[in-house]
Amino acid sequence: QVQLQESGPGLVKPSQTVSLTCNVSGGSIGSGIYYWSWIRQPAGKGLEWIGRIHASGDTRSNPSLKSRVSMSVDVSKNQFSLKLTSVTAADTAMYYCARDSPYGGNDNWGHGTQVIVS
């Protein structure tokens, strides 16, 4: 069973860039079978998809965040990463990484990492 684990700084100052990493175990990103997504959730609110990346480097992003989002993948470390620039208080949220199932949807999720912009 694949497992995903997010890591990040926790606290970020406004206008800075937040960098998050998702480590994948129990499966290889390099297999090229899956896309790998980032999703966030402000406290008490709904889910917002940020973007996704494939082992080939192909990416898709939410149009509302596209100008501030960059993603990368490190197949050798079996991890993928997210950078979100020019953060504001509105970016305070729980950030999840998840695997995109080839049958649709996100079939495996990490536990999430909290990002507070203050």
Next chain:
Amino acid sequence: VLTQPPSMSLVPGKTATITCAGNNIGDYSVHWYQQRPGQAPVMVIFYDSDRPSGIPERFSGSKSGNTATLTISRVEAGDEADYFCQAWESGSDHWVFGGGTKLTVL
């Protein structure tokens, strides 16, 4: 945009019906997630009506016209959670989530 009712409540043993409405939703596959308090979402339905392994048969999905539906039969206290629908917006190539429905079991 995917529209869900914000909340619903019912007593144990009853059937919960959670809707997800969206333009052209009939053209896309819809997926459903359960999120218990303090936990990450868990997929309960994919491809409109399929269940991942380990999800009870009480959970079922369907779609008609511009509305997808998650049905939970014989609701239990452990089903109390937020439920989100999801679909792929092919026009702009991104996942879209519904606003979520909070299910309360009285």
